[in-house]
Amino acid sequence: MPSERASIVARWSAVLRRVCGMPDYAAFVAHLEEHHPGTRPPSEGEYYSQYVAARYGDAPTRCC
Amino acid sequence: MPMQTLLWILISVVGAGAWGVIALHRGETINAAWLVLAAVGTYLVAYRFYARFLATRVLELDPRRATPAERLGNGRDFVPTSRGVLFGHHFAAIAGAGPLVGPVLAAQFGYLPGLLWIVFGVVLGGAVQDFVILTASLRRDGKSLGQMAKEEIGPTTGLAAMIAILAIMIILLAVLALVVVNALRDSPWGMFTIACTMPIALLMGFWMKVWRPGRTLEATAVGIVLLLLALVAGRYVAQSPVLAPLFTANGTTIAWLIIGYGFVASVLPVWMLLCPRDYLSTFMKIGTILLLAVGILVVHPPLKLPALTRFIDGSGPVFAGKLFPFAFITIACGAISGFHAMVASGTTPKMLRRESDALLIGYGGMLTESFVAVMALCAAAVLDPGVYFAINAPLGALGGSLDAAAETIRTWGFSVTPSQMQALAASVGESTLLARTGGAPSLAVGMAQIFSGAFGAQMTALWYHFAIMFEALFILTTVDTGTRVGRFMFQELGGHAWEPLGRTSWYPSTVFASAAVVAGWGWFLLQGVQDPLGGINTLWPLFGISNQLLAVVALSVGTTVIIRAGKARYAWVTLLPMAWLLVVTLTAGWQKLFSADPRLGFIAHAAATTAQMAAGVMDPARGARLVMNDRIDAVVAAAFMAVVVLVVVSSMRVWVGVHRGRIPARSKETPFVESSYAV
Numbered sequence: 101m102p103s104e105r106a107s108i109v110a111r112w113s114a115v116l117r118r119v120c121g122m123p124d125y126a127a128f129v130a131h132l133e134e135h136h137p138g139t140r141p142p143s144e145g146e147y148y149s150q151y152v153a154a155r156y157g158d159a160p161t162r163c164c
Numbered sequence: 165m166p167m168q169t170l171l172w173i174l175i176s177v178v179g180a181g182a183w184g185v186i187a188l189h190r191g192e193t194i195n196a197a198w199l200v201l202a203a204v205g206t207y208l209v210a211y212r213f214y215a216r217f218l219a220t221r222v223l224e225l226d227p228r229r230a231t232p233a234e235r236l237g238n239g240r241d242f243v244p245t246s247r248g249v250l251f252g253h254h255f256a257a258i259a260g261a262g263p264l265v266g267p268v269l270a271a272q273f274g275y276l277p278g279l280l281w282i283v284f285g286v287v288l289g290g291a292v293q294d295f296v297i298l299t300a301s302l303r304r305d306g307k308s309l310g311q312m313a314k315e316e317i318g319p320t321t322g323l324a325a326m327i328a329i330l331a332i333m334i335i336l337l338a339v340l341a342l343v344v345v346n347a348l349r350d351s352p353w354g355m356f357t358i359a360c361t362m363p364i365a366l367l368m369g370f371w372m373k374v375w376r377p378g379r380t381l382e383a384t385a386v387g388i389v390l391l392l393l394a395l396v397a398g399r400y401v402a403q404s405p406v407l408a409p410l411f412t413a414n415g416t417t418i419a420w421l422i423i424g425y426g427f428v429a430s431v432l433p434v435w436m437l438l439c440p441r442d443y444l445s446t447f448m449k450i451g452t453i454l455l456l457a458v459g460i461l462v463v464h465p466p467l468k469l470p471a472l473t474r475f476i477d478g479s480g481p482v483f484a485g486k487l488f489p490f491a492f493i494t495i496a497c498g499a500i501s502g503f504h505a506m507v508a509s510g511t512t513p514k515m516l517r518r519e520s521d522a523l524l525i526g527y528g529g530m531l532t533e534s535f536v537a538v539m540a541l542c543a544a545a546v547l548d549p550g551v552y553f554a555i556n557a558p559l560g561a562l563g564g565s566l567d568a569a570a571e572t573i574r575t576w577g578f579s580v581t582p583s584q585m586q587a588l589a590a591s592v593g594e595s596t597l598l599a600r601t602g603g604a605p606s607l608a609v610g611m612a613q614i615f616s617g618a619f620g621a622q623m624t625a626l627w628y629h630f631a632i633m634f635e636a637l638f639i640l641t642t643v644d645t646g647t648r649v650g651r652f653m654f655q656e657l658g659g660h661a662w663e664p665l666g667r668t669s670w671y672p673s674t675v676f677a678s679a680a681v682v683a684g685w686g687w688f689l690l691q692g693v694q695d696p697l698g699g700i701n702t703l704w705p706l707f708g709i710s711n712q713l714l715a716v717v718a719l720s721v722g723t724t725v726i727i728r729a730g731k732a733r734y735a736w737v738t739l740l741p742m743a744w745l746l747v748v749t750l751t752a753g754w755q756k757l758f759s760a761d762p763r764l765g766f767i768a769h770a771a772a773t774t775a776q777m778a779a780g781v782m783d784p785a786r787g788a789r790l791v792m793n794d795r796i797d798a799v800v801a802a803a804f805m806a807v808v809v810l811v812v813v814s815s816m817r818v819w820v821g822v823h824r825g826r827i828p829a830r831s832k833e834t835p836f837v838e839s840s841y842a843v
Contacts, residue, residue, distance in 0.1 A: 113381055118245055119252035120446040121511070122380040131239035145377025149435070154240045155511075156434040156648065 123151035172212060179205015186276070190471055196542040197464040199275070203283050203538045207531045210287040215527040218292065219520070222726065222734040223299045227520040230839040232306045232513060242306070244517040247524055254512045254529045256446045258294070258504050259453070261340055261604075261639045262497025262711075263537035268544040268603035269704060270494040271552065272482040274472040275545045277491045279538065285492070285499030286534035289741035293500060293715060294508045295526035296722035296738055301509035302522055303833040309509045309718060313811070315832050316724045321814045325717055328807045329506070330653045331800065332710040334681065336503070337426070337646045338688035339703040340639045343602035345418045345693055346700070347632050352411035353398035353593055355418075357633045358640070359411065360394035361441065362425075368440035384443045391444065395633055399625065402593060415693040422643065423686040429644035430651050430678040438644050445638040452634045456539050456611060463617040469545040469552065474577060481557035481576075482601070483701050484763040489752040492745075493708035498537025500741065502714025504530065505721075518841060543610030544603075550580030551588065555606040558698030559599040569598055592628035601698040604635045650681040691793045697763075702797060705756060709801065712749045713808045716742055720815040727819050728831040735819075746812065753805045757798055766801070770794035 110126070117124050125144045128151075132141050142150065182202035186194065219225045233244040245253070270278040301307055307315075310329065314322025348354045364387050371383035401407045413421070429438050478486035483494065497503070508526060516522060544552060550573050554562065562569040566582035573580050589597045592612060597605060608631035615627040652668060654677040659666015665673050692699025719742035726735050759765030762772035770791045776782035821827035 115249055116381060118249040119256065119450070120384075120443050121253060121257075122384075122443060123240075123378065124243075125378050127243070128239040131237065131243075135237070143377070145373070148372065148378040148380075151240055152435050152439050156439065156645070 121155060123148055172209070175205055175208050179209060186279070186471075193466045193468060194471075195464055195466050196460060196546065199279055199467070199538060199542060200460065200464075203279070203535060206283050206287060207535070210291075211528060211531060214287065215291070215295065215523055218295060218527070218737060219523045222731060222737055223296065223522075225299065225520045225522060226836075227518050227841075228839050229303075229519045230837040231302060231516045231519055232834075233515055233517060234839060234841070235837055236305065236514075241511065242514045245515040246517060247521040250512065250515050250517075250521070250525055251529060251532075252450065253515070254507070254525050255532050256450055257507045257511065258497075258501075258529060259449070259533040259536055260497070260642050261343060261635060262501060262503075263533050264540045264607055264635065265343060265603035265704075266495040266497055266708070267537045267541040268607050269482055269556070269700070270491050271469055271541060271544040272473060272475050272480040272556070273487055273491055274470050274476070275467055275541055276471040277476070277487055278495055278541050281492055281495055282498050282534055282537045282541065285495075286530055289715075289745070290498075290500030290504070290534065291527045291530035292737055292741060293502075293718050293722060294504050294530040295522065296725070297505045297718055298508040298513055298526035299519075299522050300722065300725045301513040302516060302519060305834055306514040307509065309505045309721060312509065312725070313717065313721050316721060316728060317811070317815050317818055321811050324807050324810050326653065326657065328710075328714060328717065328804065328811075330650060330657065331804065332503070332707075332714055333646055333650045333653070334684040335688060335703065335707045335710050335800070337643050337650070337685040338692065339700070339707040341419070341422045341426075341643055341685065341689045342692040342699050342703060343604050344422060344636045344639050344643075345415050345689070346600055346602040346698070347604040347608075347636060348413075348418050349415045349600075350412055350596070351402075351594055351632075352408040353402040353629050354632045354636070355411040355413060356401040356407075357391075357394050357398045357629060358636050360397075361391065361444070361637060361640075362437070364390045364394070365437050365440040365444065368444070369436040372440065373435045380443060383440065384447060387440065387444050388447060391448075391633070395626070395629060398629060399593060416690070419686075419689050419693045422640070423682055423689065425640070426643050426647040426685070427678055427682045430647040430682070431675060434648075438641075438648065441637075441641050441644065445641040448634050449638050452631075453536055453539075456543070456614070457535075459611075459614040459618040460539055460542055463614050465542070465546045465614060465617065467542065467545040468548050470549065473549070478761075478764070481553060481561040483705055484761065485705065485752070485755065489748040489755070490705065492748045493705055493712060493752045495537065496708050496711040496715075498534050498540075500712070500715050500745065502711050502716070502718050505714065505718035518839070540607055543607055543614060546610050546613055547606060548578075548580065548584075550578040551585070551609070552606055553578060554580050554585055555597050555600050555609065556603065557599060558601050558696070558701060560696040560698065562599055566596075566598060591624050593625035594628075599698065601700045603700075604632065608632045608635070647678065647681055647685075650684075651677045654681055694789075695793075705752065706797060706801060709749050709752050709756070710804050712745050713804050716745050716749065716808050717811050719745070720812050724815050724818050725831055727822050728827075728829055729833075730829040732819075732823065732829075742812075746808070749808070750805060753801050756801050766794045766798040770798075 114124055125147050128147055129141045132139050179202060182198050182205055185198045186202055233242050236242045267278050300312060310322055310326045313325040368383040368387045372380050401411055476487040553573050554569055562572050566585055570580055570582050608628050611631040612624050612627035616624045655666055655668050655673060667673055692703050719738045722738040723735050755764055756766060760768050762769040773787050773790045777784055777787040818827060822829050
């Protein structure tokens with residue numbers, strides 16, 4: 101069942117991304133659809149740039 | 165129910181039994197498994213009973229209260245995240261080199277003081293701090309420690325906390341960079357592997373931003389494969405007569421390279437270098453720590469280090485100072501680390517899905533870091549004590565040659581032969597391991613022993629360099645992100661003095677602020693590299709004092725939050741660890757300033773150096789520099805102490821005010837909003 105395998109891969113990819121603080125485009129698009137219907141989502145590249153800019157702002161993200 | 169009770173009785177008995185075994189094994193070798201059992205048993209009992217008490221009685225976590233992630237969710241930084249995933253994320257953010265290096269250095273007292281402080285310090289101090297600050301920030305829309313200090317205590321305290329944080333960052337970055345310098349000095353293999361991480365990160369950066377936008381996992385997988393290839397290739401570089409000299413550098417050169425790297429990483433756009441390195445190091449960190457846990461479980465090695473060494477009297481070569489207070493300064497991360505309060509009031513509170521998850525993330529995450537510290541302690545304690553001191557004592561204390569070092573170590577009551585050290589260095593692919601201070605190399609030797617015991621003995625050299633690469637990788641990630649954060653803080657503080665300096669998008673301000681921060685930690689780093697006693701001696705205690713003082717600030721903010729929430733009868737949960745740390749750090753700070761022993765006190769050391777110059781046995785230029793270093797170190801230590809006394813006194817005024825009814829017992833929590841998630 102290739103679709104089931106694909107969803108397992110997608111789920112684990114999402115877990116890995118979140119643990120490492122990587123942007124999760126699919127989750128962001130889902131968030132927009134749920135909370136701000138009708139908004140045109142940014143492209144994956146635009147989203148990536150915005151995310152990185154927000155994450156490496158002015159607060160320490162890691163300890164020693 | 166009875167089944168559960170039985171289980172908890174069993175866990176308590178096993179944990180207590182393991183402590184009993186440790187208590188009775190004095191003067192004979194003990195297996196690392198007992199330390200692990202005692203630690204894990206204590207963590208489980210503390211998590212089930214004490215942490216739950218904190219959650220229900222003191223903080224009153226309420227799963228029905230909507231978290232900032234739910235209320236303010238924007239799909240970027242405010243994202244409701246499942247607790248298992250967030251646990252991993254938070255752990256990766258708090259655990260770095262600190263819990264690995266501190267316990268290794270403190271092993272000069274033997275394994276017992278470190279073990280007791282790591283396990284009981286975390287349960288009653290570190291995990292409480294992280295949990296309380298995380299919850300406080302969670303109820304204030306994810307506000308930072310500095311903002312909470314300003315709102316709950318007062319604006320002066322907020323400013324003082326911010327200056328303290330910037331100063332602590334500078335010392336932290338210097339000492340961590342020094343650990344890397346000492347690990348890579350005269351080591352072409354290590355140097356090549358770490359040098360390769362720069363082009364690999366650039367490749368990943370362009371991959372994620374330009375070629376295949378947003379494909380982070382794909383780029384990271386490629387990065388990890390290339391990194392492992394670089395690790396294997398390092399051996400051939402080290403053996404090649406042409407390439408090896410290119411990658412062999414002394415301490416001063418490496419220090420300048422790291423200073424240059426920190427500056428470039430702070431000025432370049434983050435996507436190019438900093439962000440890909442961050443992903444790479446997070447994966448390596450989590451993977452390696454899991455591997456180490458498996459290794460210790462499989463090998464369960466005997467510990468060769470004694471429970472206590474003679475150096476508890478303060479005569480130790482790794483760092484100066486007696487067991488009290490310096491064991492509690494040397495081990496910060498792993499027992500309690502003020503720096504965590506920054507993470508617990510930074511990214512993590514914006515990602516909690518449910519308020520009740522704070523128990524697992526805040527308290528549980530810190531317990532896990534403490535477990536990493538116990539593993540690091542075990543990895544150091546599997547070494548022969550003679551080998552441990554040969555690697556960790558500075559050249560100035562050991563004597564210049566292998567023979568002299570072996571003789572010095574014999575007078576300390578341990579034995580190591582020159583041929584043993586040569587064989588060890590050869591087995592890990594290095595020319596020498598003598599006086600590689602900083603903890604990372606001895607930890608890597610210990611890890612290599614454990615890994616080759618668990619996964620095959622043929623690859624000791626590869627495992628050693630794997631461990632060095634893993635430590636250097638995420639230390640440099642702390643150096644680059646830290647420099648950037650320091651740059652922002654400098655710009656914010658500088659903006660008060662001259663407005664244009666505060667514009668973070670103005671390029672000259674960015675360059676100037678980055679240069680100022682890099683110059684700050686670079687100065688301490690170079691001082692450490694040139695120090696005849698190796699620098700770790702001076703800088704690590706200074707870092708420990710500053711980190712623990714930040715914990716005092718965090719705990720006094722926590723106490724204020726608890727008291728203003730009308731829970732003064734429970735204020736002891738943060739007040740007791742705070743009082744202990746205040747005593748420890750002020751004692752240590754006082755001794756670093758005023759001890760008559762020139763190995764310990766900055767002022768006494770300056771006087772001794774001046775006397776040497778007068779007697780003509782010290783080069784005047786070098787002596788003048790050493791005296792200058794001592795004076796600056798003394799001023800820094802005194803300033804840390806002054807800031808913390810200021811914060812504690814102003815917090816106490818708030819506590820007394822609430823107690824007398826002058827200040828309303830009302831905290832600045834965001835009003836309750838019902839969560840839409842099912843309980």
